[in-house]
Amino acid sequence: MSVYSKEKLEYLRDALDSVFNQSVIPDQVVLILDGPLGVDLLSLIVNLADQHPSLEIYQLSENRGLSAALRYGIGKCRNEMVMRMDTDDICYPDRFEEMLMLFEKNPDLEVAGSFATSIDEKGNQGKLMTVPTTEDDIYRKVWACPFIHPTVCFKKSALLRVGSYSENPGPRQDDYELWFRVVAAGLKCMNLAKPLLYYRFTSGNVARNNVKVGWARYKVGIKGAWRCKCSLIAYIGVVYPLFRSLMPKIIREKLYEISDKFNPRVK
Numbered sequence: 001m002s003v004y005s006k007e008k009l010e011y012l013r014d015a016l017d018s019v020f021n022q023s024v025i026p027d028q029v030v031l032i033l034d035g036p037l038g039v040d041l042l043s044l045i046v047n048l049a050d051q052h053p054s055l056e057i058y059q060l061s062e063n064r065g066l067s068a069a070l071r072y073g074i075g076k077c078r079n080e081m082v083m084r085m086d087t088d089d090i091c092y093p094d095r096f097e098e099m100l101m102l103f104e105k106n107p108d109l110e111v112a113g114s115f116a117t118s119i120d121e122k123g124n125q126g127k128l129m130t131v132p133t134t135e136d137d138i139y140r141k142v143w144a145c146p147f148i149h150p151t152v153c154f155k156k157s158a159l160l161r162v163g164s165y166s167e168n169p170g171p172r173q174d175d176y177e178l179w180f181r182v183v184a185a186g187l188k189c190m191n192l193a194k195p196l197l198y199y200r201f202t203s204g205n206v207a208r209n210n211v212k213v214g215w216a217r218y219k220v221g222i223k224g225a226w227r228c229k230c231s232l233i234a235y236i237g238v239v240y241p242l243f244r245s246l247m248p249k250i251i252r253e254k255l256y257e258i259s260d261k262f263n264p265r266v267k
Contacts, residue, residue: 001085002069004034009044011088011200014123018091020052024100026083029055032073035063064167067174071165077156086150090119090198098196099153106190110158111182113151114192116199129199131191138191142183143225143234149175151197158187170216180224214242 001019003012019029029052031045049055058076060069074082081103083096092098095114103109118126131146132138138146152175159165162181169177182189221238224230 001030001087002032002034002066002073003037003041003045003087004063004069005037005041007041007087009040012041013044013048014090015085015087016048016055018093019085020048021093022091022096023094024097025054026096027054028078030073030076031055031057032069033057033059034065034069035060065171065174067165067169067177068167070174071167074156074159074164080156082154082156082159084150084152084154088200089116089150090123090200092196092198095151095196098192098194102190102192103153103155106188108188109190110187111147111152111154111189112191113147113149113153114196115194116148116151116197117195118201119198120200121202123198125198126201128195130193133191133193135189138189139183139228140231142179142228143221143230143237145176145179146189147175147179147191148197148199150199151191161185162187170220172213173216173220176217177220177224180220180228183228184224211242218242 001015016029019026033045037045045055045057049057056076058073060072064072070084081100083099085091099112099114102112106112113131115131116129118129120126129148131148132141162178162185165174166177218238222235225234225238
């Protein structure tokens with residue numbers, strides 16, 4: 001996990017509580033402080049570290065962004081099996097157990113995620129978020145971001161084999177850029193067809209997907225689609241976020257509603 005100065009205190013508390021209240025308790029939780037934090041956030045983290053000896057805290061002197069923070073954090077992970085988590089989401093109580101069982105049943109598996117349930121600012125449940133489940137579908141739909149990032153579990157050795165997270169993939173392209181490299185390298189992938197995470201989606205998600213983000217996604221998508229030999233539809237698909245980002249906020253919100261009807265990650 002990576003935390004930065006603008007995190008909401010209650011979201012972080014709920015996220016970490018869900019990590020420590022699993023049916024299989026993690027023996028190491030790596031939390032990267034991505035730059036200086038406020039007093040309240042630091043106080044919460046220190047209190048949780050006192051309660052949970054498995055919580056290891058690492059400080060970056062400046063805010064370097066999620067991808068760079070995760071790249072640093074991977075180096076601190078001792079175990080081969082690594083679970084990702086975000087600071088505003090909530091794990092289902094059996095998330096870790098389910099994922100470990102999945103890897104036990106599929107020894108060649110290297111990267112896996114799951115479905116998720118969307119929640120709003122107050123934690124109210126929304127739509128089921130789905131993703132391609134088979135390796136063939138994941139490879140074919142890599143341009144559409146075929147994993148829900150905070151649901152993912154992977155083998156550390158496999159991630160390092162493809163170069164780990166990028167130091168600078170572009171704004172909000174942390175996992176998108178990584179999945180193209182995962183597919184290009186032929187890693188064994190799948191998604192579990194059940195929700196194991198409450199994924200928080202707020203109005204801020206829409207606002208953050210501005211023109212700068214849309215342009216970065218377009219560049220990553222075009223390069224990745226070419227590298228992974230994607231179909232023609234992929235090139236149309238990677239242009240859409242850029243087009244949407246050029247619209248006024250009110251239109252962007254409507255476009256999100258419309259695209260949900262065609263989005264394989266939402267039901």
